[in-house]
Amino acid sequence: MSANQSIWSFRFSVAAIVLIPVAVGINYIGKLFAGALKLPLWLDAIGTVLSSMLAGPIIGALSGLINNIIYGLTVDPISFIYALTSVFMGLVAGYMAFKGWISSWGKAVVVGLAVGITAVVISTPLNVWFWGGQTGNFWGDALFTYVMSQTGSTWLASFLDELVVDLPDKVITVLAAYGIYRILPQSLTMLYKNNNKTESI
Amino acid sequence: MSLYVNRHSLVHSVDPITKLYYIGAAIVVPFIAPSFHAAWVCLLLSVSLLLIARVFHRAMPILGFVAFVLATVIVIQSLFHPGNATAWFHIGSIGVYQEGFWYALGICFRATNIVCAFSILVLTTKPSDLVEALVRKGLSPRIGYVLSSVFQIIPQMVATMGTITDAQRSRGMETEGNLLVRIRAFFPLLGPVVLSSLLNTKERALALQVRGFNATGEKTFLHEQQTYQYSAVLQWGLIGVVIIVVIWRILS
Numbered sequence: 001m002s003a004n005q006s007i008w009s010f011r012f013s014v015a016a017i018v019l020i021p022v023a024v025g026i027n028y029i030g031k032l033f034a035g036a037l038k039l040p041l042w043l044d045a046i047g048t049v050l051s052s053m054l055a056g057p058i059i060g061a062l063s064g065l066i067n068n069i070i071y072g073l074t075v076d077p078i079s080f081i082y083a084l085t086s087v088f089m090g091l092v093a094g095y096m097a098f099k100g101w102i103s104s105w106g107k108a109v110v111v112g113l114a115v116g117i118t119a120v121v122i123s124t125p126l127n128v129w130f131w132g133g134q135t136g137n138f139w140g141d142a143l144f145t146y147v148m149s150q151t152g153s154t155w156l157a158s159f160l161d162e163l164v165v166d167l168p169d170k171v172i173t174v175l176a177a178y179g180i181y182r183i184l185p186q187s188l189t190m191l192y193k194n195n196n197k198t199e200s201i
Numbered sequence: 202m203s204l205y206v207n208r209h210s211l212v213h214s215v216d217p218i219t220k221l222y223y224i225g226a227a228i229v230v231p232f233i234a235p236s237f238h239a240a241w242v243c244l245l246l247s248v249s250l251l252l253i254a255r256v257f258h259r260a261m262p263i264l265g266f267v268a269f270v271l272a273t274v275i276v277i278q279s280l281f282h283p284g285n286a287t288a289w290f291h292i293g294s295i296g297v298y299q300e301g302f303w304y305a306l307g308i309c310f311r312a313t314n315i316v317c318a319f320s321i322l323v324l325t326t327k328p329s330d331l332v333e334a335l336v337r338k339g340l341s342p343r344i345g346y347v348l349s350s351v352f353q354i355i356p357q358m359v360a361t362m363g364t365i366t367d368a369q370r371s372r373g374m375e376t377e378g379n380l381l382v383r384i385r386a387f388f389p390l391l392g393p394v395v396l397s398s399l400l401n402t403k404e405r406a407l408a409l410q411v412r413g414f415n416a417t418g419e420k421t422f423l424h425e426q427q428t429y430q431y432s433a434v435l436q437w438g439l440i441g442v443v444i445i446v447v448i449w450r451i452l453s
Contacts, residue, residue: 014414015406017343021351022398025358026391032362033390037376037383050395062344070351073328074203077263077319130315132278132308136270145277152283179388180395188399191406 006193007056007098015191016055023047023063024070030176041169048086049093049115049177053102054184055192057094064090081130085122092118093174108178112171119170120162124155133158140165202356204259204323212254213325216429217334220322222439227318231311234446235453237303240310247317256324260317267316271309278305328352333424342420358398365393 026047034043048067052060064086072080096102096111127133133154134141140161147157181189227247231240251257279285282301289297322331329349336345369389370376376386 013406014410015402017347018350018402018405018409019399020347021354022358022402024351025354025398026395028355029358029362029394030391032359033387037386037390039380039383039387043387046391046395062347066344066347066351070348070355072319073323073331076266077316077323078267080319081315130308130312131270132274132305134270134274134277136266136273141273141277145281148277148283149281154283176388176391180392183392184396184399188403191403 007094008058010058012055012059013192016059019051019055019059019192020063020066023051023059024067026050027063027067028071030173041172043169043173043176045086045089045170045173046177046180048090049174050180051192052090052094053097053177053181054189055094056098057091059192060090060094061087062090064088081126082123084126085119088118088122089115089170093177102178102181105175105178108175109171111178112174113167115174116167116170119166120159123166124159124162127162128154128158133161135161135165137161137165202352203328205327206256206259206324207327208255208325210254210325212250212321214429215325215435216432217322217326217331218338219429219432219435219439220326222436224315224318224322226439226443227314229443230446231314233450235450237307239446240307240314244310244314244317247314247321250321251317251324254321254325256320259324260320263316263320264313267313271305271312274308275302275305278302278308330427333422337422337426343414346414354398358394361394361397362390365390 024047027044028047030046031042031044034041045064045067048060048064051063065083068079068083068086072078072083093111093115096114101107101111127135133148134144143164144157144161147160148154151157227243231243234240248257251260278301279297280295280301282298282304284300284304285296285298287299289299289302291297329352332340332345332348336342366376369386374386374389375382376390377383
């Protein structure tokens with residue numbers, strides 16, 4: 001089986017499937033801790049990114065999708081709309097991780113930037129469609145107002161609005177996930193790979 | 202942990218799948234209907250359904266947040282919308298424009314309508330009923346398992362989180378103070394929770410495999426299938442409404 005086939009495979013090991021609820025839980029806990037420590041970030045996608053690193057893009061994307069569905073059902077229905085963003089973040093993080101982009105902190109920053117840009121590119125049309133371009137974040141919306149009054153472009157304003165809010169958050173999210181990934185024992189990291197040789201526990 | 206409110210009402214007794222159809226229609230109709238009026242008619246309908254289900258007050262906190270953002274949308278668009286031409290009045294040198302205001306009002310109706318439609322599903326459907334209905338409709342039972350197990354895992358992890366926080370505090374870790382202190386506290390708190398829950402997955406995977414999680418063949422259900430009345434009528438009705446709106450759009 002070539003590496004390319006196995007990372008896009010829909011045939012998951014049981015370990016990879018039980019990773020998904022844990023990923024959703026980690027997202028949830030990350031957000032709770034960030035809130036409890038009053039950090040100026042959401043950090044609500046650490047589990048999605050970590051599951052992408054451990055089990056590949058499809059599991060990452062599923063974790064993102066299910067995370068937003070569960071969050072929508074239990075806390076905030078608006079999160080259903082942003083499920084698309086989570087799916088793409090999982091895909092990008094998982095693809096880059098399996099292409100070897102998580103071998104050092106420097107490379108992890110690149111993954112963080114890629115995931116951040118992905119989130120911005122997917123979220124901007126959703127913001128324009130749903131909110132007319134704003135994000136509900138004070139600093140982002142202040143920038144939105146300024147750019148729109150200067151250039152008259154809703155899209156540019158909305159893109160920058162999302163960029164200043166999302167990019168730092170996603171870079172730190174990926175670094176946090178990478179920091180956890182690094183310290184995991186190999187017996188655990190091998191568990192989730194879609195490879196028959198390692199499926200026996 | 203869920204927003205579900207247990208009541209007996211007409212809306213509660215509707216098939217969860219039909220509520221999903223309603224969400225689809227609530228998103229699509231105001232968007233493709235060539236009339237501004239479609240947006241507020243849909244909103245009125247969604248709010249009425251929340252009232253009939255007697256859960257409107259539970260939707261208030263959700264709508265409160267939305268209303269706050271939408272208020273800023275109205276202000277910003279009235280002042281700076283690119284299509285602004287006709288000023289209502291001026292405050293100092295800044296004009297308040299009609300085009301931006303109506304544009305923003307359209308956004309408000311659409312956004313609130315979508316939030317209400319999702320609220321109908323979320324507030325009147327038990328998550329486990331929704332998952333079961335989806336599995337009966339053909340969703341993979343493995344994904345069904347994932348969805349319902351999240352509801353067990355999150356409370357477990359929150360409990361672990363409490364234990365870890367107490368343990369780290371008792372070792373003298375600062376969780377309050379300036380930003381740097383709080384950032385540094387994040388990892389010793391998150392790390393152990395993540396590690397222990399990942400280790401648990403190993404055991405859970407074993408337990409599931411032993412119980413035939415991977416077995417192929419027909420899966421049966423623990424609960425008897427709930428019967429809902431008028432599901433087909435309502436679902437086809439909603440599809441019909443969408444088709445009519447599409448035709449209306451094409452003809453106008």
